[in-house]
Amino acid sequence: MAEDEKTPAREVITDYAQEHFRYFRTADGTVYAQRNGHPVARPIRSQGTTGSHRQELMVGLFKDGLGVFNGTALKEALDLIEALALDEDVQPTHIRVAPGFDRATWLDLGRADGRSVRIHPTGWDVRIPDPQEVCWRPTQLTGELPLPAKDTDGKGIDLLMRLCNFASAQTESLAIAWLIGCLSPTAPVPAPFLTGPQGAGKSTTGRMLTRIIEGMSGDLRRAPKDEENLITAVAAGWVTALGNLSHLGPDLSDAMCCIVTGAENIKRALFTDGDVVRSRYHRPLLMTGIDVGVIRPDLAERLLPLRLERPRVRRTEAELWAEFAEVLPLILGSLLDLTVKVRATEADIPTDLRMADFAHLCAQLDGANSLGALEAYRASLDDLNDDVIEGDLLAQTVLKHAAGIEPGAQVRMTSAEWLHGLTQLYTGEGEFRPLPKGWPTTGKVLSDRLKRIQPVLAARGVLVDWGRTGAARYIEITRPAPPSPDEQREMF
Structure with missing residues (x-):
């Protein structure tokens, strides 16, 4: 064949790619490639260690006898494919958990064959999802999960609880509720904080809970030094597990709040003057x-x-993890069985708790298995309120002042007047008690601090509100009157 009659290499690559792969874009404009009939999607510009589309394209061309092509031809072909894909429909990609059609959700097992778990209120099964329904985006943190066992009759949950050292049945119910919550792609779940004395197995239990969702390669990580590193770690996986925390600074605390309930991070794209990169993150967190x-x-x-307690009998790490790996299919199968049962259960949504989705999940779990999860969740929040108050001298002082207010009465003053009154109450008349570090120095600082601790005060029966009369702004503190007998009967 004459030289001018040969098909250019870039056209050979482009024709092969369009025949064997589906190309689409996400909302941020990133173009992904998905092998026909396979749910895994890879960005066409990726050069990552998990395998790039460029690599799978080169391997496919070679194995199908079309030859080995140089980098220039591949670049020209991928440039054209990327430009064409910008006109395709937008479809999101997902890590580990994804929403599906008809109220279903999917769990990525991280397998090379693409098999995943479809979870529906009527049951669950293992299948390869339709690429139009689910696009998995694997990362280096995407571990492989075993095929879950069927018809476990709840044995897996019992095995898991025997491996862990939870201090009470109520704590066990909260751990189960959190695991079920991790299988939801949209509803936020609170972050478990595993506490207990030294030697209680906090790290081991944290790894077990993480590996039920992330596979045996999941592990605890050190707390990152700053918010940017935390967001980077969160974006690459589903469950983010941080081990041996000893301090939570304000920035890290705020970042964790955003991770649990969802937020977006925007930064300038590399090698550009005005373009930006958007990173959305909403992930389960464990500490x-x-x-x-x-x-x-x-x-x-x-x-x-x-809370965990020290075990009476110690076991070697090798023995413990060998048993866990053996029973993981049973644990995963039982968790899926319980998830289906919970999602099919009707329950009222508690309206008085911040994490209403998780509170509703606890109510559904109680309706399905009567584990007392909602009551345990309320008790845990009450304990946390005590922890916050014990660590906040301003909250303690406000509660001390409110104790002198008649039930049903309210006190209204400007922020400066409140600052003076609370400061006098803390220092004590004639005692010259020094003010602690961080005590509000202006009315504005006091008002901001009160807004932060407002939910904690409300949980202790002290309501704080803000308003204006004429040209003056005020802060109002109220102790609501206890409900009358008739109102109590209506509540119950």
Whole structure:
């Protein structure tokens, strides 16, 4: 064949790619490639260690006898494919958990054959999802899960609880509720904080809970030094597990709040002047530690304390993890069985708790198995409120002042007047008690601090509100009157 009659290499590559792969874009404009009939999607510009589309394209061309092509031809072909894909429909990609059609959700087993678990209120099964329904985006943190066992009759949950050292049945119910919550792609779940004395197995239990969702390669990580590194770690996996925390600074605390309930991070794209990269993150979070010091109120509302106790009998790491790996299919199967049962259960949505989705899940779990999860969740939040108050001298002082207010009465003053009154109450008349570090120095600072601790005060029967009369702004503190006998009967 004459030289001018040969098909250019870029056209050979483009024709082969369009025949064997489906190309689409996400909302941020990233173009992905998906092999026909396979749910795994890879960005065409990726050069990552999990395998890039460029690599699978080169391997496919070689194995199908079309030859080996140089980098220039591949680049020109991928440039054209990327440009053409920008006109395709937008479809999201997912890590580990994804929403599906007809109220179903999917769990990626991280397998090379693409088999995943479809979870529906009527049951669950293992199948390869339709690429139009689910696009998995594997990362280096995507571990492989075993095929879950069928017809377990709840044995897997019992085996898991025997391997863990939870201090009470109520704590066990909260751990089960959290695992079920991790299988939801949209509903936020509070972050378990595994606490207990030294030697209680906090790290081991944290790894077990993580590996039920992330596979045996899942592990605890050290707390990152800053918010950017935390977001990077969160974006690459589903469950983010941080081990041996000893301190939570304000920035890290705020970042954890965003991770639990969802947020977006925007930064300038590399090698550009005006383009940006958007990173959306909403992930389950898990932490372990003995004590992290003072907990900020907004984070406390998003935590799930799980207390452990020291085991009576010690086992070797090798023996423990060998047993866990053996029973993991049973654990996963039982968790899926219970998830189906919970999602099919009707329950009222508690309207008085910040994490209403998780509270509703606890109510459904109680309706399905009567584990007392909702009551345990309320008790855990009450304990966290105590922790916040014990670590906040301003909250203690406000509660001390409110104790002198008649039930049903309210006190209204400007922020400056409140600052003066609370400061006098803390220092004590004539005692010259020094003010602690961080005590509000202006009325504005006091008002901001009160807004932060407002939910904690409300949980202790002290309501704080803000308003204006004429040209003056005020802060109002109220102790509501207890409900009358008639109102109590209506409540129950």
